[in-house]
Structure formats: structure tokens, C-alpha cells
Amino acid sequence: MATVDTSTLASLGLTSATKAASTTGSSAGAIGQADFLTLMTVQLKNQDPLKPLDSQQFLGQLAQFSTVQGIEQMQAAMGSMASVMESDQTLRAAALVGHDAMVAASSVTLAPGAPLDGEITATSAGPVTLEITDANGNTVRTLSATAATSGALAFHWDGLTDAGAAATGGTYTIKAVAGATAASRAASATALDVGLIAHVDSVSIESSGLTLNLAGVGGFPLSSIRRVS
Structure with missing residues (x-):
């Protein structure tokens, strides 16, 4: 990919904006999609007519940015769903307190x-x-x-x-x-x-999952429950 002369950017008043975008990208660990679009626009405006920039590279990288962004959004949605499911499972397990369970x-x-x-x-x-x-x-x-x-x-x-x-x-x-x-x-x-x-005395939320505390026999994971009466 062709580079842009920084003196050209300076004459257009874009040097500080580019540095800001670079700083923002580095603080986040990688250049952001908005920063990439800014750089793409600047380079297209100042490209050498005899050596035009490869637009396919830009479009390919933009597609990669979109893919990564989509994956991050999907991961966030899955995390929210897992949190809701865990809360629902906790409420269901709490309803077992006072019953007899076989593990x-x-x-x-x-x-x-x-x-x-x-x-x-x-x-x-x-x-x-x-x-x-x-x-x-x-x-x-x-x-x-x-x-x-x-x-x-x-x-x-x-x-x-x-x-x-x-x-x-x-x-x-x-x-x-x-x-x-x-x-x-x-x-x-x-x-x-x-x-x-044994009798279910209480339910504990552990790092490994939900644990049912059975009277006299200790704690067992919810997955080990075979019957509740």
C-alpha cells in the first residue's frame, strides 16, 4: 500500500488528527474502524495519479474490521445470554431448598x-x-x-x-x-x-457453578441431582 507524505497532510491540517487517531488506536491495542476510514479518505485524496492506491486492499481490510466488530458484538450478546441463563438457573435451584434430593x-x-x-x-x-x-x-x-x-x-x-x-x-x-x-x-x-x-438446606453460587448443600452429607453440584421429592 502506498504511503502518504506527512508534509502533504500537514499542509492540509490533518497531521494532528492523524496522530490523535493513531494514539486512540494504540491505546485500544489496534487501530479502530473509524480511524481506518479517516486514513483511507486522506490517502485517496492525496494519492499519486500515476500510482493510484489499491482500493481492493482498503476494501479487504474494511471487511476484516467489520467481521471483527461483528464477532465482538456476538460475544457480548452471548455473554449477556449466559448471565441471564445463570440467574434463571439460580432461581430454579433456590426453589429446591426444603426438598429431599437424590444425588x-x-x-x-x-x-x-x-x-x-x-x-x-x-x-x-x-x-x-x-x-x-x-x-x-x-x-x-x-x-x-x-x-x-x-x-x-x-x-x-x-x-x-x-x-x-x-x-x-x-x-x-x-x-x-x-x-x-x-x-x-x-x-x-x-x-x-x-x-x-438428603434434605436440601441451601444453595451456594460457586465459581464452578451452583452447589446444593445437603443436610449431613455436604455440597454437591447441581448436575449430580437425579431426583427431587
């Missing part, structure tokens, strides 16, 4: 002797074994139940160990497998899905 989780932090309710998804009718282990992998309590058919099977842990004492506070893992023998609880056994049920 898809197999690990939970409990207070000493705290009870726990939940559901096992049985794959077929028959006996099911529920094994509760502490953070060290030690079996604290083993429960047995019988599924009449495939589907949801409720369970309740009273917070006691197999010895009848209150379990200490800490993190516990709940594993359910089909069968009622020791072999069915082997590492190679297929685990059944487990859901935990």
Missing part, C-alpha cells in the same frame, strides 16, 4: 454416627450387598437387601458399625454389588449405581 455419588463425608439414606439401582431381581468403607478402606458396615425386580432399591444406614458402635466422623464410600456372598463383593464384581438422599 449420584458413592462417597460422602459424615458426622460421627450420622445416618444415611439412599438408593441402589439393581440390574435384576435378587440379593444385593451394600458395603460401607472408611477413608482407609476398612469395612465399617455390611448391609444386605433383596431386590424384587430391576430398578431402584432403597437402603438405610443407621450410622453404626457392624460391632454396634457409632461410626466415627469422616469420609465413607458406599459400594453395592449383586449377590449375597463374599465372592460377590470381590474387586472383580460389577458395582451397582448408588444414589444418596
Whole structure:
């Protein structure tokens, strides 16, 4: 692209305006569309008739400016839409306070002797074994139940160990497998899905998203909720 003699611009009283446009563009990190149009007009007015400027380059760059501007406007619109959706989701989540919710989780932090309710998804009718282990992998309590058919099977842990004492506070893992023998609880056994049920005390807005605070079992992301009653 041909350049313009600054002395020519000065004689037309355009030097200061050009500098202002340049300063504005540099402060924003790049030349603006309005500044580009000003420079384009000045160069077209002062071009050498024997060496005319390439108008296609100007039009190509102008199209690029328009594209970038359109993308920025679209990003701003998407940001506004995301904010509205987040606010709507927060209001919907707040309506869950006071209800019982089931979350898809197999690990939970409990207070000493705290009870726990939940559901096992049985794959077929028959006996099911529920094994509760502490953070060290030690079996604290083993429960047995019988599924009449495939589907949801409720369970309740009273917070006691197999010895009848209150379990200490800490993190516990709940594993359910089909069968009622020791072999069915082997590492190679297929685990059944487990859901935990608790009362929704409150809803927190975290950087990672909305979190439902369940009584006695802690906070869980909204995405982990499987049922509300």
C-alpha cells in the first residue's frame, strides 16, 4: 500500500488528527474502524495519479474490521445470554431448598454416627450387598437387601458399625454389588449405581457453578441431582 507524505497532510491540517487517531488506536491495542476510514479518505485524496492506491486492499481490510466488530458484538450478546441463563438457573435451584434430593455419588463425608439414606439401582431381581468403607478402606458396615425386580432399591444406614458402635466422623464410600456372598463383593464384581438422599438446606453460587448443600452429607453440584421429592 502506498504511503502518504506527512508534509502533504500537514499542509492540509490533518497531521494532528492523524496522530490523535493513531494514539486512540494504540491505546485500544489496534487501530479502530473509524480511524481506518479517516486514513483511507486522506490517502485517496492525496494519492499519486500515476500510482493510484489499491482500493481492493482498503476494501479487504474494511471487511476484516467489520467481521471483527461483528464477532465482538456476538460475544457480548452471548455473554449477556449466559448471565441471564445463570440467574434463571439460580432461581430454579433456590426453589429446591426444603426438598429431599437424590444425588449420584458413592462417597460422602459424615458426622460421627450420622445416618444415611439412599438408593441402589439393581440390574435384576435378587440379593444385593451394600458395603460401607472408611477413608482407609476398612469395612465399617455390611448391609444386605433383596431386590424384587430391576430398578431402584432403597437402603438405610443407621450410622453404626457392624460391632454396634457409632461410626466415627469422616469420609465413607458406599459400594453395592449383586449377590449375597463374599465372592460377590470381590474387586472383580460389577458395582451397582448408588444414589444418596438428603434434605436440601441451601444453595451456594460457586465459581464452578451452583452447589446444593445437603443436610449431613455436604455440597454437591447441581448436575449430580437425579431426583427431587
